[in-house]
Amino acid sequence: MLASILLSRKGNNVTLLEQNEKLGKKLFITGKGRCNFTNVCARTEFLENVVTNPKFLYSAFEELSPEDTLKLFESWGLSAKIERGKRAFPSSDRSSDVIDMLKKKMTDCHVKVRLNARVTGILIEDGRAAGVSFSENGKEEEMRSDRVIIATGGESYPSTGSTGDGYRFAEDAGLKVTGLLPSLVSIECEEDYCATMQGLSLKNVELHVHDGKKEVFHEFGEMMFTHYGVTGPVVLTASAVIGPLIGKKPLSAYIDLKPAVTPEMLDTRLIRLFDANPNKDVKNVIHELYPAKLAPVIPGVACLNPEKKIHDVTRADREAIISATKHLPLTFKCLRGFDEAVVTKGGVSVKEIDPKTMECKKIKGLYFIGEVLDLDALTGGFNLQIAWSTAAAAASAPEEEPEETAKD
Numbered sequence: 001m002l003a004s005i006l007l008s009r010k011g012n013n014v015t016l017l018e019q020n021e022k023l024g025k026k027l028f029i030t031g032k033g034r035c036n037f038t039n040v041c042a043r044t045e046f047l048e049n050v051v052t053n054p055k056f057l058y059s060a061f062e063e064l065s066p067e068d069t070l071k072l073f074e075s076w077g078l079s080a081k082i083e084r085g086k087r088a089f090p091s092s093d094r095s096s097d098v099i100d101m102l103k104k105k106m107t108d109c110h111v112k113v114r115l116n117a118r119v120t121g122i123l124i125e126d127g128r129a130a131g132v133s134f135s136e137n138g139k140e141e142e143m144r145s146d147r148v149i150i151a152t153g154g155e156s157y158p159s160t161g162s163t164g165d166g167y168r169f170a171e172d173a174g175l176k177v178t179g180l181l182p183s184l185v186s187i188e189c190e191e192d193y194c195a196t197m198q199g200l201s202l203k204n205v206e207l208h209v210h211d212g213k214k215e216v217f218h219e220f221g222e223m224m225f226t227h228y229g230v231t232g233p234v235v236l237t238a239s240a241v242i243g244p245l246i247g248k249k250p251l252s253a254y255i256d257l258k259p260a261v262t263p264e265m266l267d268t269r270l271i272r273l274f275d276a277n278p279n280k281d282v283k284n285v286i287h288e289l290y291p292a293k294l295a296p297v298i299p300g301v302a303c304l305n306p307e308k309k310i311h312d313v314t315r316a317d318r319e320a321i322i323s324a325t326k327h328l329p330l331t332f333k334c335l336r337g338f339d340e341a342v343v344t345k346g347g348v349s350v351k352e353i354d355p356k357t358m359e360c361k362k363i364k365g366l367y368f369i370g371e372v373l374d375l376d377a378l379t380g381g382f383n384l385q386i387a388w389s390t391a392a393a394a395a396s397a398p399e400e401e402p403e404e405t406a407k408d
């Protein structure tokens, strides 16, 4: 949508083909319906939040940076606000404002839109893009054009229209597509206690992941247990970083349930608590230290009989409780699927693409922008900015000189 506006403004005749019955279906659900459309943090911080191929974005950011995007959208009538962590949202908290702004601008710029029009293939003639074949309401057609811009998104949330077609177009054109994985997604775990604690949300915990040799991830924040494993902000971030390692490396993960408390401090608390309740069972005392769904799990992880009398609890038992608290183990089984993932990791290899213009190096006139590229970032408005900046880069590509016509 943004690329179509920017290209029309340069005097191009642009048609946007959308397979859905309306525009911006995925945009509508972004940011829990509020559309966190960019992040105006410093450039270096922004790029630290791009997990895959951040350097590829340097030129695209020259064309349209997060600040440029904010100013551009405001100049197009969007009222915006900046929240915690420099996240930008429409002031109304309605993603539909972003969609309506883009739609209005498309109308003003005379972009032609064909809905229910699914592109089925790219026409390539003499090594350059010559148009597309598409099916509109079941009728097969061809459309010839000087340039073709593929902005089909990734494979996540296919119900919004991002069904992975762009990857097939790229492969048909002989381009490399790197391995695809769901990212910013929940993780399934082996431990039965995840299901026992289903619905329990923990704030201020720390997730650590080791690959057998070194720590490959740690982050402080919020997470939640589900019937299959774990989810929540810290887990989604972990999925983006260590997702490709699951099943490939012997990962061991654990949650530090009380990162602000040292083992010694915890031991002091336990001693105080146990001294005050010598004749009670472990299970009837321990709940004072943990949320209700977590308390019954701790003795199990610590291999401690929950019916043991407190006056029988040994120093080794206390150490086991401390270990379970500071190192609650998680064994990652797999990532959840594309239908639940916020973005797709992997995509059209950036080696195939000119970073200044998003044009294919091998096939002139063919461009790839947005999530279909092998670019992905953490949550916070970074992924949409990747889409805006790469769209602006594609629209900035210079017009090709018309071929000389033969004279009589």
Ligand SMILES: Cc1cc2nc3c(=O)[nH]c(=O)nc-3n(C[C@H](O)[C@H](O)[C@H](O)COP(=O)(O)OP(=O)(O)OC[C@H]3O[C@@H](n4cnc5c(N)ncnc54)[C@H](O)[C@@H]3O)c2cc1C
Pocket: 017, 018, 019, 020, 023, 024, 025, 026, 027, 029, 030, 031, 032, 035, 036, 037, 038, 117, 118, 119, 120, 151, 152, 153, 154, 156, 157, 160, 161, 162, 163, 164, 165, 166, 341, 342, 343, 369, 370, 371, 372, 380, 381, 382, 383, 384, 385, 387
């Ligand atoms: C639940 C959820 C929340 C998110 N929240 C945020 C957020 O707040 N901030 C953020 O930065 N990012 C967020 N993201 C990620 C962000 O939405 C995507 O990275 C971004 O939309 C990618 O833009 P795109 O234009 O490349 O693809 P998309 O937005 O997926 O658009 C692709 C379009 O192409 C159409 N299409 C696909 N194939 C064809 C075909 N063959 N023919 C015709 N049309 C086709 C699709 O129907 C679709 O309309 C979120 C994602 C999800 C799933």
